[in-house]
Amino acid sequence: MNESSPVRMRDVARAAGVSTMSVSRALKEPASVSREVRERVAAAVLSVGYVPNRLAGSLSSRRSDVVGLVLPSIENSIFAATVKGISDVLRQNGRHLMIADSGYGPAAEEAAIRAFLEQRVAGLILHDTLHTPEAIRMIRRAGIPVVENGTLTAAPLDMVVSYSNREAARAMTRHLARLGYRRIALVTLPAAANQRSRDRQEGFRAALEELGLPADPRLMLERPPGLASGAEALVRLLEDETAAPDAIFFAGDVLAAGAALECARRGWAVPGKVALAAFDNIDLLAQLNPPVTTLRLPRHEIGIRSAEMLLERLAGQKLGPAVVDLRFEIIHRAST
Amino acid sequence: MNESSPVRMRDVARAAGVSTMSVSRALKEPASVSREVRERVAAAVLSVGYVPNRLAGSLSSRRSDVVGLVLPSIENSIFAATVKGISDVLRQNGRHLMIADSGYGPAAEEAAIRAFLEQRVAGLILHDTLHTPEAIRMIRRAGIPVVENGTLTAAPLDMVVSYSNREAARAMTRHLARLGYRRIALVTLPAAANQRSRDRQEGFRAALEELGLPADPRLMLERPPGLASGAEALVRLLEDETAAPDAIFFAGDVLAAGAALECARRGWAVPGKVALAAFDNIDLLAQLNPPVTTLRLPRHEIGIRSAEMLLERLAGQKLGPAVVDLRFEIIHRAST
DNA sequence: TTGTACGCGTTATCAT
């Protein structure tokens, strides 16, 4: 790498025979400058190889074009569609995205949030809705807009864009009951540190109660994410013939796909032996044999709306706390 | 949000009854300051709610703790393991990650690189190995370390950490031949804008030549990513009974899984009717029936080593091999 | 160990 002296705006100004302010204006507000200056600055920028220093710019203007995003896990492809939506909207508006993960819980989220605030991001998008008191305090002090994505919380920090995990689980449970299933099992991710799983369990229980179905604790399992995990839950639920469910609702990750593949391996008929339903519309579910009934969640739309709302706030619209429910949809397939 | 006046280091200094330099030192080099000062600063930071301004810090010190990563696509879960590796190493070293995507080709990559350089990132990690001349020029001028990840290129911009796509494709092709297959087909992603696909095609052709097998153009297909795409390629290759392959090597994305699922739907025996091999060790392949032979690529390790090498450079070590080959491994399963 | 003076590269503000 060639270590040469950095090119500053003053170098451009000198080369163009104008002041730094004219350079600044020519770059940011071309209309506020004469054609003459505009052209000479453009030429000078190219000839000296100028790359503006946004650090200095942001420090001076007290504005930033970077948005921070905190995800529970960078690995989980579930978030990919949301990230894509955010990223696209931001790019189209000349903003940039920083991503961190809070895989180790609220404390890690707090660290990520602090790092973003130190970088003076213009706004934050958080997937989780559970935050440490210190994180909340810092965000309020910073006075920047925040969007939460994970679940439709009643008391958002600022804005929420999501769907209701509770209502989605409730709707799918009722759907299964409507199809005639009576012993419905629920498998979720560990709920202890996961509001989304708790919401889904709550929706499931609410539906059972409404339907007058008993809530058998043997039919509610928690499992870590992964295909193998889903297969294991399936076997576990079906091994006790007397208490076996007639339908299993896998409300997390790729658990349902893992169970469907296990059924294929064992030659178990779906839905003959057991019906299967999933929570998220990943491609794989439609390709399985039989294809798996699931929910379509507005993942991409959540990203788009989140970024848009953040941008609206940054543009000066200080409209109060906002809760946007983007809803969901049941995709009925042959597995139920 | 509470819009209050920002807390600066001088406010902390005042509250602690010391100079701003003592605050700065107490925060960055606690050892270089008396216990007395250290404690009073710590207390003052809490009481006034101070969040350091890294923009100002970086501007002044001419150092940054942010690393920029450019991926072809934020959506593609193939990159998740690499991103995770990068992210973890950086976090452990107090650095941060910015991510952008170049989904629209080298021009978009150039835009992403420019944005990162404007933010004065400390270093860059690029997945693609094809860059515009202007991008290369900007990077050289910036004089920052760069790691490329996509394929083991002979002429890296600075450093490469990867495996050889050519050798991996060659090895799998030879593996199939050793198992007795003679009409081996190759399906890749569109190679026009994808160096990795081109490398894989080249490795495939090289293997055929070494093995004395004819290169039948009808047995080389390009398809867009996706499960459905793999299924379609499978059907296309097998529909002409006289020219049908006895093995298909899907060298991209989830194509192989799509084909395997299609075989299951049609009741085609694998490997009886046709053998299937994949390129990447995604979980799904091991769960299919039969499980699919594939390559284990060092995705996570690539992320870790990339970040480590960047950090070494930033620590001043301008030495070390600039080309790191992390190799690959064949995972033989029942599909071949 | 602590403090003072200045500079980092840009933009806001006020002149002209």
Add this chain to the structure above:
DNA sequence: ATGATAACGCGTACAA
């Protein structure tokens, strides 16, 4: 339409 000057908030360099 253009320029001079003073911040922006912190770290470097040097002095005490």
